[in-house]
Amino acid sequence: MQYNEMSKEQLLQLKAELDERYKEAKAKGLNLNMSRGKPSATQLNVTMDMLDVINSSSDLKSEDGTDCRNYGVLDGIPEAKKLMADMMGTTPEHVIIYGNASLNIMYDQVSRAYTHGILGNTPWCKLDKVKWLCPVPGYDRHFAITERFGIEMINIPMSVDGPDMDMIEKLVSEDESIKGIWCVPKYSNPQGYTYSDETVKRMAALKPAAKDFRIFWDNAYVIHHLYDDKQDEILDIISECEKAGNPDMVFEFASTSKVTFPGSGVAALATSKDNVADIKKQMTIQTIGHDKINQLRHVRYFKNVAGLKEHMKKHAEFMRPKFEATLKVLEDELTGLGIGTWSEPRGGYFISFDAMEGCAKAIVAKCKEAGVILTNAGATFPYGKDPKDSNIRIAPSFPTPEEMSEAAELFVLCTKLVSVEKLLEQK
Numbered sequence: 162m163q164y165n166e167m168s169k170e171q172l173l174q175l176k177a178e179l180d181e182r183y184k185e186a187k188a189k190g191l192n193l194n195m196s197r198g199k200p201s202a203t204q205l206n207v208t209m210d211m212l213d214v215i216n217s218s219s220d221l222k223s224e225d226g227t228d229c230r231n232y233g234v235l236d237g238i239p240e241a242k243k244l245m246a247d248m249m250g251t252t253p254e255h256v257i258i259y260g261n262a263s264l265n266i267m268y269d270q271v272s273r274a275y276t277h278g279i280l281g282n283t284p285w286c287k288l289d290k291v292k293w294l295c296p297v298p299g300y301d302r303h304f305a306i307t308e309r310f311g312i313e314m315i316n317i318p319m320s321v322d323g324p325d326m327d328m329i330e331k332l333v334s335e336d337e338s339i340k341g342i343w344c345v346p347k348y349s350n351p352q353g354y355t356y357s358d359e360t361v362k363r364m365a366a367l368k369p370a371a372k373d374f375r376i377f378w379d380n381a382y383v384i385h386h387l388y389d390d391k392q393d394e395i396l397d398i399i400s401e402c403e404k405a406g407n408p409d410m411v412f413e414f415a416s417t418s419k420v421t422f423p424g425s426g427v428a429a430l431a432t433s434k435d436n437v438a439d440i441k442k443q444m445t446i447q448t449i450g451h452d453k454i455n456q457l458r459h460v461r462y463f464k465n466v467a468g469l470k471e472h473m474k475k476h477a478e479f480m481r482p483k484f485e486a487t488l489k490v491l492e493d494e495l496t497g498l499g500i501g502t503w504s505e506p507r508g509g510y511f512i513s514f515d516a517m518e519g520c521a522k523a524i525v526a527k528c529k530e531a532g533v534i535l536t537n538a539g540a541t542f543p544y545g546k547d548p549k550d551s552n553i554r555i556a557p558s559f560p561t562p563e564e565m566s567e568a569a570e571l572f573v574l575c576t577k578l579v580s581v582e583k584l585l586e587q588k
């Protein structure tokens with residue numbers, strides 16, 4: 162029976178039962194964390210042999226003869242460009258290899274646009290107002306970057322096909338102060354949705370009023386499938402933008418953070434040749450070059466994109482049971498109750514849960530009280546403010562499948578309890 166069809170008496174009785182179960186759950190003294198998307202230690206073990214690929218007797222010359230032990234090569238060794246280009250589905254001339262992580266590149270792109278401007282346009286710091294589009298729910302660290310620069314963020318609703326393109330087309334064409342949009346186009350954080358071909362094409366064909374409007378295309382989960390036989394595919398945004406006559410409109414980002422070692426990966430940006438030249442001109446002031454030994458280590462380990470994809474299957478072996486354990490509990494316990502909906506991703510690192518309006522904060526707090534840490538409610542929205550107080554991001558990657566089941570059991574119990582309390586308030 163749906164909870165909202167229950168009488169006050171039925172709800173009160175249910176609440177008494179749930180209160181009792183919650184007390185018992187609390188007494189178990191759980192200590193589980195499903196808040197951040199990071200691999201478990203056992204999952205990291207699958208990459209340990211990468212550390213043996215290079216040692217003191219290795220030849221550390223890249224394929225063009227560069228001595229990777231020394232200074233030089235601003236934008237990455239050729240074989241690393243090729244590997245990262247293949248991973249993103251583009252070609253090496255579009256790619257700049259950076260350091261250990263992609264978030265840093267995104268920050269840098271916003272920062273440089275803010276202080277020095279993009280391709281000769283006015284630096285954003287000289288403008289009265291800069292605005293940004295934020296598909297929601299989204300990634301809290303993206304929103305933190307734009308918030309840091311005082312950029313006004315506008316929520317754009319997401320659907321299974323990607324963000325609301327009608328709204329985006331209208332806004333960017335009418336408002337010159339809108340300078341960018343955050344996109345996680347494949348296995349989005351947190352919903353695990355992948356943009357449809359139509360969404361990608363409409364995105365590439367945008368007609369922004371601002372000449373320096375940029376799509377920040379964070380392809381963080383481009384090869385992070387959970388299944389061999391059910392994989393999402395996505396069009397290459399770089400060539401779609403070229404075809405639509407907007408070659409400069411996109412910055413694409415990716416890294417091997419969740420392929421090898423988070424924090425010790427290789428990160429890359431892909432964009433048009435003009436943007437590459439513009440960025441490199443400014444990059445020479447920032448660095449003499451990034452870690453080429455790590456680039457070489459990655460290339461020698463994977464050899465090519467096929468090697469990368471094979472490796473991702475090993476990660477999927479660890480991730481799949483955790484997702485499935487979580488989804489099973491949600492399905493068994495919440496189906497038909499009308500108190501929550503959730504995504505069922507085929508890749509990425511997260512499951513997104515939408516509780517009844519006004520319940521998310523209370524659910525997260527109740528879980529915490531009983532020893533299960535979730536990402537703060539609201540974190541998936543700009544300024545940490547979910548207007549409906551409904552969305553909760555579940556990150557199943559770190560605990561074991563058994564722990565994930567246990568954590569999900571507590572999560573559904575708290576969801577039921579908070580929902581009953583909410584409905585009783587309304588009676």
Ligand code: PMP
Pocket residue numbers: 198261262263264265300345350379381415416417418423424428
């Ligand atoms: N983008 C998204 C969408 C992410 O979820 C994450 C990691 N949680 C990152 C970027 C961070 O990537 P990196 O380690 O390359 O900075």
